[in-house]
Amino acid sequence: MTDKSTAEIVARAEALYDDVDFTAAREWKAAGENRHVIGHLPIYVPRELIHAAGMLPLGIMGGGDQLEVIHGDAYYQSYICRIPRSTIELGLSGRLDFVSGMLFPSICDVIRNLSGMWMTLFPDLYVKYFDTPQTYDDEIGGRFYEGEMRELLEGLEGISGRKVTDDDIRASIALYNENRRAIRDLYDYRAARPWQFPAWESYLLMRAGLILPVEEHTRMIRDYIAAAEAEKRPIKDNARVIVTGMFCEQPPLNLIKSLELAGCYVVDDDFTLVARMLTEEVPTTGDPLRNLSHAFLHHSMSTAPKYEPDVETKGRFLVDAVREKGAEGVIFASTSFCDPALLDRPMLQNVLSEAGIPYIAFKYAENSGQMQPIREQAGTFADSIKLWSAA
Amino acid sequence: MKPSAAKPASTQDVLKDASMLKQKEMINAHYERLCAAPETGEKVCSTFVPGNLNELIMCFDLVNNLPEVNAIQSGLRRKSGAYIMEAERAGHSEDVCTYVKSDIGMMLKGNIGPTGKPLPKPDVLLLSYTGCFTFLKWFELLREQYKCPTIFLQTPYMADGKITPNMIQYMVKQLKEDVIPTLEEVSGVKFDIDRLREYLAKSARAEDDLVAVLQSAKNKPSPIDAYFGGIYYIGPIFGAFRGTDDAIDYYRFLREEVGERMAKGLGPVTPDGTMEEEKYRLVVEGPPNYTNFRQFWKMFYDEGATVVASSYTKVGGTYDFGFRHDPDRPLESLAEYCLNVYTNRSLPMRIDMLVNYINEYEADGLLINSIKSCNSFSAGQLLIMREVEKRTGKPAAFIETDLVDPRYFSAANVKNRLESYFQMVEQKRSGKGVAA
Ligand code: SF4
Ligand code: SF4
Numbered sequence: 001m002t003d004k005s006t007a008e009i010v011a012r013a014e015a016l017y018d019d020v021d022f023t024a025a026r027e028w029k030a031a032g033e034n035r036h037v038i039g040h041l042p043i044y045v046p047r048e049l050i051h052a053a054g055m056l057p058l059g060i061m062g063g064g065d066q067l068e069v070i071h072g073d074a075y076y077q078s079y080i081c082r083i084p085r086s087t088i089e090l091g092l093s094g095r096l097d098f099v100s101g102m103l104f105p106s107i108c109d110v111i112r113n114l115s116g117m118w119m120t121l122f123p124d125l126y127v128k129y130f131d132t133p134q135t136y137d138d139e140i141g142g143r144f145y146e147g148e149m150r151e152l153l154e155g156l157e158g159i160s161g162r163k164v165t166d167d168d169i170r171a172s173i174a175l176y177n178e179n180r181r182a183i184r185d186l187y188d189y190r191a192a193r194p195w196q197f198p199a200w201e202s203y204l205l206m207r208a209g210l211i212l213p214v215e216e217h218t219r220m221i222r223d224y225i226a227a228a229e230a231e232k233r234p235i236k237d238n239a240r241v242i243v244t245g246m247f248c249e250q251p252p253l254n255l256i257k258s259l260e261l262a263g264c265y266v267v268d269d270d271f272t273l274v275a276r277m278l279t280e281e282v283p284t285t286g287d288p289l290r291n292l293s294h295a296f297l298h299h300s301m302s303t304a305p306k307y308e309p310d311v312e313t314k315g316r317f318l319v320d321a322v323r324e325k326g327a328e329g330v331i332f333a334s335t336s337f338c339d340p341a342l343l344d345r346p347m348l349q350n351v352l353s354e355a356g357i358p359y360i361a362f363k364y365a366e367n368s369g370q371m372q373p374i375r376e377q378a379g380t381f382a383d384s385i386k387l388w389s390a391a
Numbered sequence: 392m393k394p395s396a397a398k399p400a401s402t403q404d405v406l407k408d409a410s411m412l413k414q415k416e417m418i419n420a421h422y423e424r425l426c427a428a429p430e431t432g433e434k435v436c437s438t439f440v441p442g443n444l445n446e447l448i449m450c451f452d453l454v455n456n457l458p459e460v461n462a463i464q465s466g467l468r469r470k471s472g473a474y475i476m477e478a479e480r481a482g483h484s485e486d487v488c489t490y491v492k493s494d495i496g497m498m499l500k501g502n503i504g505p506t507g508k509p510l511p512k513p514d515v516l517l518l519s520y521t522g523c524f525t526f527l528k529w530f531e532l533l534r535e536q537y538k539c540p541t542i543f544l545q546t547p548y549m550a551d552g553k554i555t556p557n558m559i560q561y562m563v564k565q566l567k568e569d570v571i572p573t574l575e576e577v578s579g580v581k582f583d584i585d586r587l588r589e590y591l592a593k594s595a596r597a598e599d600d601l602v603a604v605l606q607s608a609k610n611k612p613s614p615i616d617a618y619f620g621g622i623y624y625i626g627p628i629f630g631a632f633r634g635t636d637d638a639i640d641y642y643r644f645l646r647e648e649v650g651e652r653m654a655k656g657l658g659p660v661t662p663d664g665t666m667e668e669e670k671y672r673l674v675v676e677g678p679p680n681y682t683n684f685r686q687f688w689k690m691f692y693d694e695g696a697t698v699v700a701s702s703y704t705k706v707g708g709t710y711d712f713g714f715r716h717d718p719d720r721p722l723e724s725l726a727e728y729c730l731n732v733y734t735n736r737s738l739p740m741r742i743d744m745l746v747n748y749i750n751e752y753e754a755d756g757l758l759i760n761s762i763k764s765c766n767s768f769s770a771g772q773l774l775i776m777r778e779v780e781k782r783t784g785k786p787a788a789f790i791e792t793d794l795v796d797p798r799y800f801s802a803a804n805v806k807n808r809l810e811s812y813f814q815m816v817e818q819k820r821s822g823k824g825v826a827a
Contacts, residue, residue, distance in 0.1 A: 075773050077791065079486070079763045084770065106548065109524045113771040115550055116738025120778060129550030129737075133561075134520060134527070135543055140564045144547070147557035307520075307527050307543055311534050334484075339766055342484040343491065343528035347535055349482065363486075 006201065006227045009220060013204035016211055017253070020067045020090065024211050025058050026098050036100035036159055041087065041114070042248045043107045043305055044277045045130050046292050048176050049149060051214060052168040053156040058099065059210025059274055062086040065252040065367045075117070081337045082365045083249035084114045091121065100159050101126035103152070107248060107305040108340050126155055134307040136297045138290075145293045169288035175214050177281050182221040183209075187268065187276075189225060191325040194265035195235045197228050200256040206272045238265040239382035242327045244318060244348070245334035245341040247273050247303050249366050258371040259331070263382035267325040270303060277301050304344035315351030322357050328385045331378065332361035358385060410645045414626055417641065419506065421631050425454050426508040434578055437513040437533070440707045441732040442521025442546055444725055446590035446634040446716065447570070451578035455631040456513060458529070462493040464505040466681030466795035474500065475796055488525045488764040489796040495532060512537050515577045517570070521546040522706070522734030523767040542573045546729040550737050554730050562726035588718035590634035595715040600642035601628055602710050607649050608699040609752050612669035614652035616659040618698035619688040622679065629707030634716075661692045670695030671816055674748045676702045676741075676775065677760040677768050680792040683800045687792075690802075690809050698758075700748035702741065705733035709744075734767045742778045749783045755816045756785040758809075763793045786819050788812035 016024055029035045036055040040047075050057040063069065063086030071092045072085030090096050102125060104115035115129040131148055133141030153164050186205065190197035205224055209217040243259070247270045259266055280299040283291045302308060302317035318330060330352055334341035345361065352359050360381045362374055428435050436453040438444065440460065448455050465471040474496025475489050481499060483492050497503070504510040518530040518541055534541045544565050547558045571582050604624055608617045615621065624645060632638040652658075658666035662685055673691075675698045680687050691698065708714065709731045717724040729735070736744070745757055757779045761769045776787045790808045793799035 075771075077761055077763075077769060077773070080766065080770055104550075109766040110770040112524070112548055112550075113738055113766075116741075117771050117774050119737070119739050120742065120774060129548055131547050131550070134545045135565060135569070137568070140561065140568060141545070143564070144557060144561035147555075147561075151555075151557070304528070305524075307518075308531065309541075309543065311538060311541070314531065314535070337486045339487050339525055340528065342487045343525065343532065345484070346482045347531060350535070363484075 004223055004227055006224060006231055009224045009227060010201050010204055013208040013220070017064075017204050017207045018066055020063055021095050022058060022098070022211060025056060028056050028213065029098055034160060037098060038101040038103060038156070039096060039099040040103040040130075040274075041105060041107070041111050042272075042274065043105055043303065044132065044274050044296075044300075045103050045105050046149060046296075047214070047274065048169060048172040048282075048288075048292060049152055049164070050156065051172040051175065053153070053160055053164050054162065055100070055156065055160065056213060059272065060087060060090065060096070061207070061210065061250045061272065062366050063089055064250060065254075065369070069367075079337055080110060081249050081335050082367060083335070084110050086366065087114065088117070088121075091118065099125070101128070101155065103128050103130045105130045106132050108338075111248075126159055128152060128155055132296065136309060138294060138297060142290070142293045142297055145296065146289045149289050149292065166288050170284045173282045173288060173291065174284045175218075177284070179209070179214050179218045179221075179275065180278060180281075182218045182225075183275055186221050186225055189228070191267040194238070194240065194267055196231075196233050198260060199266035199269065200253060200260065203253070203256050203269075203271055206275060209275050210272060236263075236265075237386070238263050239329060239385035240265045240267045240325070240327045241329045241331050241381070241385075242266070242268040242318070242321055242325060243331045243333050244270050245304070245332050245338075245345065246271050247305070247341070248338065249335040251333060251364050252366065252368055254371055255333075255364055255368065255374060258375045259378050262375045262378035264331070264378050267327050268321050270301070273301060273303060304340040315348045318348055319351060319355045319357065322355075328358070328389060329381060330357060330359040331381070332359060334361070334363050336363045336365050358388065410641065410648050411623065413641050413644060414623065417627060417632060417637050418630075422504055422506045425456055425510060426504060426506060428454055428511040434514040435511050436515050436517050436574075437530075438517040439519050439521065439523075439526050440629050441523065441734055442519030442544070442729040443629065443633070443707060444517065444519060444544075444570075444729075445631060446587055446594060447566075447574070447725060448517070449590055449634055450582060450586050451574045451580045453515070453574070453578055456510065457630060458494045458533070459490055460630055461497065461504065461510065462490040462795050463681050465493050465497055467684060468505065469682060469797070470497075471682060471795035472797040488529075489793055490764060491525060491529045491532065493795045494529070498536065513539055515539055515574070516541040517544065517574075518542060519544045519546070519729065521729045522732050525767070540573060540577055542570050544570050544729075546726075546735055548737070549730055549735055549740065552737055552740050554727065558730060559723055559726050562729065563722045566722050566725065584721060587721045591716040591721055591724060592718040593636065593639055594634045595717070597628055597633065597638040597642040598708070598710045598715050600646040601625070603646050604642070604649050605700070605704065605711055607653055608697075610653050611672075611753070612656065612658045613672065613697050613699050614649050614657055614659060616661070616666075616688075616692075616698050617704060618675045618679065618701040619661075619684075619691065620659050621698070621701055621704040625704050625707060659692075659697055661688065663689070663692065666692050666695070666697065668695045669697050671813060672697055672699045672752065672754045673756060673758050674698070674700045674745055674752065674754045675758050675760060676745055676772065678703045678706075678762050678765065678794055679760060680800050681795050682797040683802065686802060687800075687805065690806050694809065694813055696809075696813065699752040699754050702733050702744065705744075708732055709736075738771050738775065742775055742782075745775065745779050746782045749779065749785055754785065755820075756812075757783075757787040758812065759787065759789045761789060761791045763791065763799050764796065765794065786812070786815045788815070
């Protein structure tokens, strides 16, 4: 049981979120000998492997609206999303000078090409494009993925000079299983009583998980759940919605707050998927790479950057989430110029239409300042949902 | 400015027309065959240019349909603008790749192909996921409409500049255990590896000739334009003809033609005849604009600028680095082909390629045509530009257009940029340094 209030816990998470110098990760690194921090971009890397190598995974989600982009714009045309330019800014301004490696997962061509830009700009750093499989047979995509993971391990071993054993990985898997359980609980509580667990608070907690050591993050979530349970918060007559499309470039915190202020309880989302990607416990016995691979192939979230092999299943995850979380509508919030999200959107919308689930759509950028239009749109949506359910 | 293209002279024009006519014939016949598929009962396989497994598709008697090429045709015929608007009206974002929207808009408007007849529905979508993320969503979108079997073939990205055994094994396994069995099922034709070997051997022959044609641009003056002209030259091999006798004939013929031009010291053929004076030799990175293709090209040849090498002509294979389809290693060779296409190469590899082109083709500099639609090409191009400038000491310039969306082609802007670029090249030559 914790003696901290939600306000204190959230304040700590918000301080981590606001700190574009990643001081907590710097301090972690400085606290011991031969410690290494490995940065990674969205959407997913098996952080267990980084942890097993004795290193700290650091999730980098761009610079948000806190970072002034001075150099980054010179690297990108106006029609490319914001996250790569603010990430470049983080790199060029020295804010990532303490990381020993950077991983660029296969999410889209922008992040893919950013991997090569990083290699060019920082030739002495360990940089890896991390290719996840888009085919889901254990013997085909799975074997390839295991090979990718082995290559990553070799790269990490090269940095630390220490061999990673299967037992190291199993122990890390166990810790991340606990973390996933805590996060699942948080999301379940949020869906059941969204007034008690506001989305923007849980968002900050999720963001904290990108920089804190996993054990500490799990504790933070458990403490928060306990504290939130103990506090009495007012129930509002809000509409229950799911937001989707925010899996890479992140919305400004204000955007999430605006949705709630506009009368929407956000009962599920796809922010910071790295921590939620695997949806079931990963076994802690047997071949750990095989287990991680199996989990990714068969028990991982559906999201635009992943291929959906079955036309009948396309978009079902969203309908299922609406049912499971008791949502009344879906908000498609996509990053401007984000091909994965925007190309996927019409297909998901068709599935929702068929299921009779209402939705709205808008675009944002990580540095969007004007929330009024989004607030109005979300407010009208919330009102129409309520009218609709009253009718 | 003085026009440096002579009006068509009879013999040269005949030479030009001969290879062009051959290609036109091949393409028309292909579209006829495609459009007749519902009557003839032939089955249709839609796929992509990068990672186009034409030899394999032919093993199953399937007709190859390439939505990217259809989008190009729509662009050239100035229909893409309306198709794109149609797709946007149907809910597609203004932000996404216009190839996809041109294709979807065309579908919504009856799928009328370049011959004026409707294109058939595909019987199978071969989603060769090579070098472009958008492909994945594009075929998910088509699958939603056509409800036909969709085969996914993942080509890992060559991020570290090398092909690893893990990559090859993955691709070969996908081919053996998924792609081939599904194609057998769809077509009802049993796979015969010897038939594949035969096609691959034919591919390699045509590839040799294509490379000779592309490398003829090392000559001064270059007998070809390796971007605007190059787009015609790659047509058959990037499309539905790799592995056919037609392609062998076409490329042998083209090679002879180009050889003759070279022997006579002639410059490239342009729509306004032979280019007379080669004033600038350029390397171009990025796809062209198709809605104003001629106008765009004219801005180059009017200034005496020849493109001596381009990256776009490598999106369907980087044969000039030695890769050939290999009948002795049929499936591995198909895998290597996919892995090697330009858009599947890492950014540092792309920089190396462009630097080498500038050096080997003795070019005056690099021009980047950045395409709004295409994250695969465009993300990172500004860094490419800086690095190539730094490493070659040659000036580079950047223009922005789109492939098939006429809203993003501003002739005045492009022309201004090009004119100041040519001035930069002049200044550099006269030792006055590069203007900002
Ligand atoms: S926001 Fe979308 S397009 Fe941009 S890097 Fe992320 S996934 Fe790619
Ligand atoms: S994003 Fe680029 S490579 Fe991909 S389909 Fe569009 S134009 Fe082609």
